[in-house]
Amino acid sequence: MTGELLEINDLTVEVSGRIVLENVDLRIEKGETHILFGPNGSGKSSLIMTILGFPAYKVISGEIIFKGKNIIDLPINERVNLGISVAFQNPPAIRGVKLGDILNHWIKDESTIDSILERINFPREFLRRDINLGFSGGEMKKSEILQAIVQGGDLLLLDEPDSGVDVENLRLLGEFINEMLKGRAGLIITHQGHILRFIDADIAHVMLKGTIVCSGRPTRILSQIMSEGYGWCMKCPRRKRIRENMI
Amino acid sequence: MSEEKKDKGEYDLTGSFTYVRKAAKWSSCPISNLPEDIISRSSDVGVIPDEDMRAATYFQIDHSVISKTVNEKFRDQVEVMSTREAIKKYDWFKNYWWRLIRRDADKFTHMASSMWDHGYFIRILEDQKVTLPIQSCLFVSTDNLNQNVHNVVIAEAGSEAQVITGCASHINVHRGLHVGVSEFYIKEDAKLMFTMIHGWSQGFDSRPRSAAIIGENGAFISNYLLFTPVRSLQMYPVAYCSGENSKVRFNSILYGSKDSHIDVGSKIVLQNDGTRGEIITRAVATDNSKIYMRGFLEGRCEDCRAHLECRGLLLSDKAIIHAVPELLAKAPGADLSHEAAVGKIAEEEIHYLMARGFSEREAVSLIVRGFMDVRTFDLPAEIEKRMKRIIKVISKRSL
Ligand SMILES: Nc1ncnc2c1ncn2[C@@H]1O[C@H](COP(=O)(O)OP(=O)(O)O)[C@@H](O)[C@H]1O
Ligand SMILES: [Mg+2]
Numbered sequence: 001m002t003g004e005l006l007e008i009n010d011l012t013v014e015v016s017g018r019i020v021l022e023n024v025d026l027r028i029e030k031g032e033t034h035i036l037f038g039p040n041g042s043g044k045s046s047l048i049m050t051i052l053g054f055p056a057y058k059v060i061s062g063e064i065i066f067k068g069k070n071i072i073d074l075p076i077n078e079r080v081n082l083g084i085s086v087a088f089q090n091p092p093a094i095r096g097v098k099l100g101d102i103l104n105h106w107i108k109d110e111s112t113i114d115s116i117l118e119r120i121n122f123p124r125e126f127l128r129r130d131i132n133l134g135f136s137g138g139e140m141k142k143s144e145i146l147q148a149i150v151q152g153g154d155l156l157l158l159d160e161p162d163s164g165v166d167v168e169n170l171r172l173l174g175e176f177i178n179e180m181l182k183g184r185a186g187l188i189i190t191h192q193g194h195i196l197r198f199i200d201a202d203i204a205h206v207m208l209k210g211t212i213v214c215s216g217r218p219t220r221i222l223s224q225i226m227s228e229g230y231g232w233c234m235k236c237p238r239r240k241r242i243r244e245n246m247i
Numbered sequence: 248m249s250e251e252k253k254d255k256g257e258y259d260l261t262g263s264f265t266y267v268r269k270a271a272k273w274s275s276c277p278i279s280n281l282p283e284d285i286i287s288r289s290s291d292v293g294v295i296p297d298e299d300m301r302a303a304t305y306f307q308i309d310h311s312v313i314s315k316t317v318n319e320k321f322r323d324q325v326e327v328m329s330t331r332e333a334i335k336k337y338d339w340f341k342n343y344w345w346r347l348i349r350r351d352a353d354k355f356t357h358m359a360s361s362m363w364d365h366g367y368f369i370r371i372l373e374d375q376k377v378t379l380p381i382q383s384c385l386f387v388s389t390d391n392l393n394q395n396v397h398n399v400v401i402a403e404a405g406s407e408a409q410v411i412t413g414c415a416s417h418i419n420v421h422r423g424l425h426v427g428v429s430e431f432y433i434k435e436d437a438k439l440m441f442t443m444i445h446g447w448s449q450g451f452d453s454r455p456r457s458a459a460i461i462g463e464n465g466a467f468i469s470n471y472l473l474f475t476p477v478r479s480l481q482m483y484p485v486a487y488c489s490g491e492n493s494k495v496r497f498n499s500i501l502y503g504s505k506d507s508h509i510d511v512g513s514k515i516v517l518q519n520d521g522t523r524g525e526i527i528t529r530a531v532a533t534d535n536s537k538i539y540m541r542g543f544l545e546g547r548c549e550d551c552r553a554h555l556e557c558r559g560l561l562l563s564d565k566a567i568i569h570a571v572p573e574l575l576a577k578a579p580g581a582d583l584s585h586e587a588a589v590g591k592i593a594e595e596e597i598h599y600l601m602a603r604g605f606s607e608r609e610a611v612s613l614i615v616r617g618f619m620d621v622r623t624f625d626l627p628a629e630i631e632k633r634m635k636r637i638i639k640v641i642s643k644r645s646l
Binding site: 052054055075076077080081086088091092094095096097098101102105106130147151 | 558593594595596598599600601602603604605606607613614616617618619620
């Protein structure tokens with residue numbers, strides 16, 4: 001086993017007969033926080049769903065190695081139980097299943113849950129509500145982040161934890177996530193990069209049409225995207241420049 | 248049963264059977280003195296031997312009345328007796344007898360009229376708030392028996408009470424037919440919560456026939472729970488919101504297993520201004536079961552509103568669920584709505600829970616368990632606990 005926590009090699013994935021990820025390479029080491037940028041529909045969420053093993057995302061080629069083990073044939077729950085936690089972008093509502101039922105699967109101790117609730121300013125009554133049913137956008141984000149943290153994996157996959165979140169809550173969530181990332185690894189998808197103000201990220205990648213085309217220092221990539229749009233990445237002469245833009 | 252007319256209706260499955268009408272007599276005794284196997288079956292349908300925990304208890308086995316006791320502390324609040332006794336005791340009782348249901352409505356009401364085997368009369372006296380539940384059990388202990396009961400419940404003006412009725416058959420009873428006519432009179436400002444739990448055997452047929460009338464500002468909540476297999480069950484209770492601002496709610500949880508044929512509906516007729524109605528049905532069909540969940544809302548007045556919600560989960564390729572929601576508006580101001588959804592568990596929901604660390608089996612059972620949530624029923628704590636335990640066991644078998 002190398003120092004890598006997650007190692008994705010030459011991953012190509014199709015969903016209902018269409019290629020959504022193509023030749024993706026990604027290495028995340030212990031303690032690193034990676035940011036993933038990319039326009040709508042570029043395949044960012046698909047990458048997370050594939051790491052988790054959602055059956056709709058068919059791996060055509062490549063491997064996903066987590067903690068030294070190729071996890072490609074494991075069902076979702078077994079991957080998660082190896083230490084991968086997730087906050088989804090669009091989680092489904094499930095009638096009758098309470099948020100509390102899910103949290104109690106991981107933590108029986110109510111006081112630990114209470115302290116997180118307080119930290120992210122999320123009212124306790126949500127524990128007794130049907131998961132995601134009638135949650136507002138911001139409430140859904142809090143619920144997802146809460147679940148990811150309670151799951152306590154070594155790798156946090158956070159899919160757009162900042163979209164639709166107001167300024168005040170963004171600070172709460174951002175600072176909390178940053179703290180939780182200490183000693184863990186993270187892969188955070190963000191659109192506008194708002195959350196970067198609170199998070200010490202090590203490296204950012206840009207995904208275009210299912211491929212990681214460029215990697216580099218998060219603030220630098222973000223400011224380029226902000227000023228020139230994703231067109232800048234298209235023009236990038238050296239696609240797939242892993243870690244060269246770091247300094 | 249020889250003179251009954253040719254069967255009509257898709258759910259009439261009892262026509263080809265003959266049942267016995269004779270049953271050994273049981274003498275009356277406290278419930279706690281009954282044989283252990285009877286106590287355990289009755290407890291599964293919500294009727295407990297600890298009579299101190301209940302305001303009153305009625306217990307009938309076959310055609311014998313075992314118990315009709317009122318807890319000492321509730322003597323001035325509740326009356327409980329057999330309907331045979333009530334009809335002798337009170338002259339006015341006839342005003343509550345076959346008033347909401349016609350004797351000739353179908354062959355089962357006809358049976359209850361011509362071959363009537365007691366049933367309970369429960370009366371909550373005016374303005375009395377009964378703080379402990381009143382319980383009643385209709386038990387069948389003789390194989391192949393036909394039991395026909397006729398029950399009457401009166402909630403006098405301003406009263407409040409909760410009634411739990413458990414209907415069950417003995418573990419050694421393989422077949423049988425239970426017919427239960429029930430008339431509910433909820434007077435002005437009264438609140439009655441009625442919970443019926445069934446626990447029959449696989450070869451048993453059951454035909455409840457119930458109707459309720461609710462007076463001004465009155466409220467009636469009717470809960471129905473079925474978790475065990477039955478050969479056939481058919482009922483279509485009706486509630487008439489007759490007084491202004493009267494309210495009714497029907498909650499049902501139907502779990503179909505084995506070869507059960509379940510046909511359950513609820514009907515609400517809104518007859519006055521300010522009336523409100525709600526029907527919520529959850530059906531889970533496994534094995535070869537067939538579930539028809541019906542609902543009928545009728546609005547006859549200007550300011551009335553009702554909603555009907557039918558949800559079904561299909562857990563087997565051989566099972567069926569048929570939702571039949573109906574709305575009938577007879578006045579322009581009637582506001583009636585329904586929502587019905589039937590299908591298997593969404594893969595998306597299972598995968599989401601798997602991403603939360605649950606195995607596929609655990610995820611399915613969590614979803615099924617949540618689907619049959621009894622927390623909304625406001626049951627007494629110990630019954631809720633028992634129901635949850637039953638639900639947990641059956642939901643684990645879901646995958
Ligand atoms: N479950 C799915 N079924 C069908 N198409 C999908 C599914 N998931 C993703 N896609 C398609 O794959 C492409 C990438 O989607 P996604 O990964 O969600 O993009 P992003 O998260 O970058 O916005 C889109 O064209 C999307 O429509
Ligand atoms: Mg996405």
